[in-house]
Amino acid sequence: MPVKRDTYTPDSLLKVAVEVFIERGYDGTSMEHLSQAAGISKSSIYHHVRGKEELLRRAINRALSGLFGVLDEPRAREGRAIDRLEHVTRRTVEVLMAELPYVTLLLRVRGNTDTERWAMARRREFDHRVSELLKRAVADGDLRGDVEVRLATRLLFGMINSIVEWYRPSRAGRAGAATSDEVAEAVVRVAFSGLRN
Amino acid sequence: MPVKRDTYTPDSLLKVAVEVFIERGYDGTSMEHLSQAAGISKSSIYHHVRGKEELLRRAINRALSGLFGVLDEPRAREGRAIDRLEHVTRRTVEVLMAELPYVTLLLRVRGNTDTERWAMARRREFDHRVSELLKRAVADGDLRGDVEVRLATRLLFGMINSIVEWYRPSRAGRAGAATSDEVAEAVVRVAFSGLRN
Numbered sequence: 249m250p251v252k253r254d255t256y257t258p259d260s261l262l263k264v265a266v267e268v269f270i271e272r273g274y275d276g277t278s279m280e281h282l283s284q285a286a287g288i289s290k291s292s293i294y295h296h297v298r299g300k301e302e303l304l305r306r307a308i309n310r311a312l313s314g315l316f317g318v319l320d321e322p323r324a325r326e327g328r329a330i331d332r333l334e335h336v337t338r339r340t341v342e343v344l345m346a347e348l349p350y351v352t353l354l355l356r357v358r359g360n361t362d363t364e365r366w367a368m369a370r371r372r373e374f375d376h377r378v379s380e381l382l383k384r385a386v387a388d389g390d391l392r393g394d395v396e397v398r399l400a401t402r403l404l405f406g407m408i409n410s411i412v413e414w415y416r417p418s419r420a421g422r423a424g425a426a427t428s429d430e431v432a433e434a435v436v437r438v439a440f441s442g443l444r445n
Numbered sequence: 446m447p448v449k450r451d452t453y454t455p456d457s458l459l460k461v462a463v464e465v466f467i468e469r470g471y472d473g474t475s476m477e478h479l480s481q482a483a484g485i486s487k488s489s490i491y492h493h494v495r496g497k498e499e500l501l502r503r504a505i506n507r508a509l510s511g512l513f514g515v516l517d518e519p520r521a522r523e524g525r526a527i528d529r530l531e532h533v534t535r536r537t538v539e540v541l542m543a544e545l546p547y548v549t550l551l552l553r554v555r556g557n558t559d560t561e562r563w564a565m566a567r568r569r570e571f572d573h574r575v576s577e578l579l580k581r582a583v584a585d586g587d588l589r590g591d592v593e594v595r596l597a598t599r600l601l602f603g604m605i606n607s608i609v610e611w612y613r614p615s616r617a618g619r620a621g622a623a624t625s626d627e628v629a630e631a632v633v634r635v636a637f638s639g640l641r642n
Contacts (some may be wrong), residue, residue: 276473330641382640392642395631399623403635406607407600414599426596434592438600442639443579444527445589 254292258306261286261296265303266349274304274353275360301363308357308367311350314343315374329384330391334436336378341408341432345415352412375405404439411435451489455503458483458493462500463546471501471550472557498560505554505564508547511540512571526581527588531633533575538605538629542612549609572602601636608632 256264268277268285279300283290297303318324323335344351354371357364379401385391391400411431419425426434453461465474465482476497480487494500515521520532541548551568554561576598582588588597608628616622623631 273470390642391640392634392638395634395640396623396627399628399631400635400640402607402611403604403632404640406610407604410599410603410607413603426593430593431596434596435600437589437592438597438636438639440639440641441589442635442637442641443588443592443597443601444637444639445587 254288266307305363307350307353311354312370314347329381333381338432338436341435345428449484451485463504502560504547504550508551509567511544526578530578535629535633538632542625
């Protein structure tokens, strides 16, 4: 494989690394794999980052900044819990689709290194903050009380997170392909009002 | 590791193999890994099966028999589409939880061998049959028509399939742990009537 001149920026190198992490799994990725995928030498990579764990940390940080950013938006902080929850659901879907590879990686890490364990802890924290909103909306009488809150949170995230399994931005814009807005709207409709007419 | 006497039946060997496939990924599993996990020699394994692909085929077959079996149940075949769809949803959740490792494996295979491609094709067929039920229920006026059927099917399966990410049978029966019935009922409630009160 021809070695190309290192014209990477931190962001463009991160993009390549995240693709390889998703393809091979983080554990299964070596610096050699990253060097091959990027088409630059390992020492060139070390010029940008200390190692693959730093790349993972940056990638996870990008996903988490997007997701936690949603919780800081005014519409996630003010008003009735049910409205805040709907806003968070819609925006979480939008962030997931906009930052697809980074969120995909976040959802797939399994906890063998400090960085992976930190990613999982932060993800649990995000889920927990959303579950607090659900709890409040149930207390307000706006959400059904006959499904346990932790289970309802899991099902809501099950629906949202499954988007990473099938959404491919390369197909966006083509006939029949759903846009980020349409998917977010569909998730809100199905999750809050159900499939039934 | 001490090698134990081969007291495996086809079913108990399959159980061990499926655990290893889920842990390491099917591609990442060698006969050596299987031999270590089972505590018997590779030639003992070859006494039971022709190789790892046969173990994969048997495991996937078990998951698919359970799932397609649901579609053959009387309540999945007779009556209004919406009622059939609710029955299929409930029973799919129950089969997923009863056959957890086998369905988990089915959901994770990626298509590098004939057996994996066959598994993916059969899984698509199952999803397609459920999506036909959705289409009919929309035509009957029982399901909302403002979410595209393919997208609605994906969100429904997103919710159902996500159960493999958190359900652990070892915790079943403990305080706070949901039973298979409770989870199936929660999925039907949320998917068809929504979280809203």
